[in-house]
Amino acid sequence: MRVPGAKGSPLEHKARGSDVRIVYSPADALEIAKKNPNKEVIFFAIGFETTAPSTALTLMSAKKQGIRNFTVFCNHVTIVPAIRAILDSPDMRLDGFIGPGHVSTVIGCRPYEWIAKKEGKPVVTSGFEPLDLLQSIVMLLRQLRASEAKVENQYKRVVPWEGNRAALRVMAEAFELRPYFEWRGLGFISQSALRIRDTYAVWDAERRYSVPETRVADPKSAQCGEVLKGVLKPAQCKLFGKECTPEHPVGALMVSSEGSCAAYYNYEHRKSLVTTISAVA
Amino acid sequence: MSHGAGGKSSRRLVEGLFAPLLLSSGSSERLADAAHIEIGGATVAFTTDSFVVHPLRFPGGSIGELAVNGTVNDLAVSGAKAHSMVVTFVLEEGLASSTLEAEVRAMSDALKRAGVTMVGGDTKVVERGKAEGMYISTAGIGSPIPGVHVDAKTVRPGDKVLLSGPIGDHGITILLARADLDLEADLNSDTRSVLPMIEAMAAQAAPGIRWMRDPTRGGLATSLNELARDCGLSVELNEEEIPVRDEVRGACELLGLDPLHIANEGQFIAIISPEFADMALNAIQLTEGGDEARIIGQIRQEPANTVVVNTRYGGTRIVDMLVGDPLPRIC
Numbered sequence: 235m236r237v238p239g240a241k242g243s244p245l246e247h248k249a250r251g252s253d254v255r256i257v258y259s260p261a262d263a264l265e266i267a268k269k270n271p272n273k274e275v276i277f278f279a280i281g282f283e284t285t286a287p288s289t290a291l292t293l294m295s296a297k298k299q300g301i302r303n304f305t306v307f308c309n310h311v312t313i314v315p316a317i318r319a320i321l322d323s324p325d326m327r328l329d330g331f332i333g334p335g336h337v338s339t340v341i342g343c344r345p346y347e348w349i350a351k352k353e354g355k356p357v358v359t360s361g362f363e364p365l366d367l368l369q370s371i372v373m374l375l376r377q378l379r380a381s382e383a384k385v386e387n388q389y390k391r392v393v394p395w396e397g398n399r400a401a402l403r404v405m406a407e408a409f410e411l412r413p414y415f416e417w418r419g420l421g422f423i424s425q426s427a428l429r430i431r432d433t434y435a436v437w438d439a440e441r442r443y444s445v446p447e448t449r450v451a452d453p454k455s456a457q458c459g460e461v462l463k464g465v466l467k468p469a470q471c472k473l474f475g476k477e478c479t480p481e482h483p484v485g486a487l488m489v490s491s492e493g494s495c496a497a498y499y500n501y502e503h504r505k506s507l508v509t510t511i512s513a514v515a
Numbered sequence: 516m517s518h519g520a521g522g523k524s525s526r527r528l529v530e531g532l533f534a535p536l537l538l539s540s541g542s543s544e545r546l547a548d549a550a551h552i553e554i555g556g557a558t559v560a561f562t563t564d565s566f567v568v569h570p571l572r573f574p575g576g577s578i579g580e581l582a583v584n585g586t587v588n589d590l591a592v593s594g595a596k597a598h599s600m601v602v603t604f605v606l607e608e609g610l611a612s613s614t615l616e617a618e619v620r621a622m623s624d625a626l627k628r629a630g631v632t633m634v635g636g637d638t639k640v641v642e643r644g645k646a647e648g649m650y651i652s653t654a655g656i657g658s659p660i661p662g663v664h665v666d667a668k669t670v671r672p673g674d675k676v677l678l679s680g681p682i683g684d685h686g687i688t689i690l691l692a693r694a695d696l697d698l699e700a701d702l703n704s705d706t707r708s709v710l711p712m713i714e715a716m717a718a719q720a721a722p723g724i725r726w727m728r729d730p731t732r733g734g735l736a737t738s739l740n741e742l743a744r745d746c747g748l749s750v751e752l753n754e755e756e757i758p759v760r761d762e763v764r765g766a767c768e769l770l771g772l773d774p775l776h777i778a779n780e781g782q783f784i785a786i787i788s789p790e791f792a793d794m795a796l797n798a799i800q801l802t803e804g805g806d807e808a809r810i811i812g813q814i815r816q817e818p819a820n821t822v823v824v825n826t827r828y829g830g831t832r833i834v835d836m837l838v839g840d841p842l843p844r845i846c
Contacts, residue, residue: 249516258696364828481523501833 237489240448260292267304276439277306284336286310286428287401290408293434305439308430311415313337314345315426320463321353327464330374333359335389342397343385350383361389408434416449418486419458458485461494468498475503521732522837548728549593551659558659560595562586565652571614573692575703578651579618581780583625584706586655591710592727592783594663597629600655602636607646614648629708660714662721667745670725675792676750676812677785679712679799680705682735683763686777691766698769700762705781712805713783719798723791729783733837736775738784739822740836750822752812776837786814
């Protein structure tokens with residue numbers, strides 16, 4: 235809700251009177267469309283492979299029920315091309331990866347094998363609880379110490395090595411890969427995002443509303459890409475803690491409460507701020 | 516909306532706009548849950564509050580009960596016993612009279628339980644769509660509890676942080692009652708008057724009571740951050756000591772919420788000097804409803820103006836105020 239857009243964030247639009255709502259499932263958005271036949275409902279679909287299957291199922295449901303006042307603005311992205319883009323950067327300084335737990339429940343652990351085999355970097359798919367992360371870090375450190383590089387699954391209680399075939403099937407039913415997509419912080423990456431197939435064109439917001447190819451560039455001073463590649467620590471970005479804070483974020487890494495910059499700000503940076511009396515201006 | 520959530524934005528609104536223009540002192544520095552004022556030689560505690568909740572009825576209570584208990588509690592944590600209240604109803608056109616009657620009955624029962632009289636009120640009706648059913652606003656007046664003087668400036672390193680009971684019940688109950696989430700739990704709002712526990716504590720440990728607050732919107736984290744800022748010290752909590760019901764913990768884990776940021780309507784925090792801490796805790800635990808009270812931490816010199824939590828995993832993390840509304844995570 236706080237992601238800054240060309241004319242303001244969704245939260246700001248909501249404050250100005252637009253009907254912007256948070257839903258916890260795309261199915262809820264479809265329900266809103268059903269209950270409000272005289273309104274046009276657009277579901278803003280975001281996220282990696284974790285959330286894409288639910289969106290796919292919702293498209294299939296909309297088609298089956300013939301609900302016409304519902305469209306999806308598909309901004310789903312895929313994880314592997316993003317990792318590849320980071321590893322391909324000449325200034326990349328990463329030694330291993332904590333793999334995404336919930337993405338992996340859908341795609342499994344196999345898609346990361348090239349990172350270990352070809353790039354020689356260990357990968358450990360991790361859960362989200364503190365103990366999960368601690369254990370995953372231990373597993374990575376053990377590999378690094380033994381000069382090993384393989385893919386391990388720390389989140390075994392939830393992630394199957396082969397992924398979820400049913401979820402992958404529905405994704406293939408509703409989506410296809412875009413030739414390229416622009417990532418904030420990383421630039422253009424080919425085959426890294428999903429769009430809705432022709433068979434579901436009626437429910438594609440991009441086609442219904444002819445969404446222009448607007449490029450909202452982050453200010454040149456934002457160094458999100460370098461932070462993502464390990465070139466800079468968050469606090470070394472010129473905007474960190476000044477123009478870019480969790481309350482007015484500039485880039486993706488500060489918007490999300492799970493982003494590196496937000497984490498650094500809330501848990502490291504604050505320690506040096508405490509001598510300044512709070513009343514934040 | 517974030518200006519109403521109880522966190523940083525709300526604070527900025529109060530400190531930046533309301534206080535300089537409206538308060539006689541021009542500053543929000545001495546603002547507490549209730550004001551203690553001198554009228555004709557007597558000290559009287561005075562507070563106001565408003566209640567905007569959706570749905571109006573939820574497991575464990577309703578807006579009417581929140582209105583009574585909330586007012587009584589604001590006075591109680593300022594060190595005063597509520598005496599009388601007045602109430603304003605802003606009703607939405609089309610509100611069912613049975614709904615209104617239910618709320619009035621709920622308020623009447625809550626008033627009897629709290630030993631407070633309603634001495635006046637006002638009603639307005641607004642057009643359909645302008646009030647989500649009803650809004651309730653109250654003002655309460657009471658007399659100071661003898662021997663009790665609360666002031667953040669008297670808090671010292673070594674003082675103990677005392678919590679009256681489990682946190683998060685109210686906020687999670689409301690979140691689940693909104694039915695947006697399709698989650699169920701055996702949970703009720705904790706709305707109740709905390710006055711009996713505070714009176715029992717004062718009877719045994721009044722000289723040791725430094726500061727109190729009821730952690731409503733924004734939760735424990737917000738109230739303690741306000742304290743840390745007001746006394747310039749550090750509030751250090753021990754995560755294992757903080758009582759949280761399994762249902763609340765489960766809902767929070769599922770949704771990616773922190774119980775420390777969730778609203779409570781029947782709890783209070785007290786900062787007690789070390790000599791009186793055990794006596795205070797005992798007195799509360801022996802009062803009806805106080806059996807889950809705990810000492811959850813202590814005040815330290817450093818890091819100043821900060822709330823830290825010693826986690827179950829052996830680490831320490833800084834707990835900040837809420838920025839806007841707590842937003843559940845999606846993936």
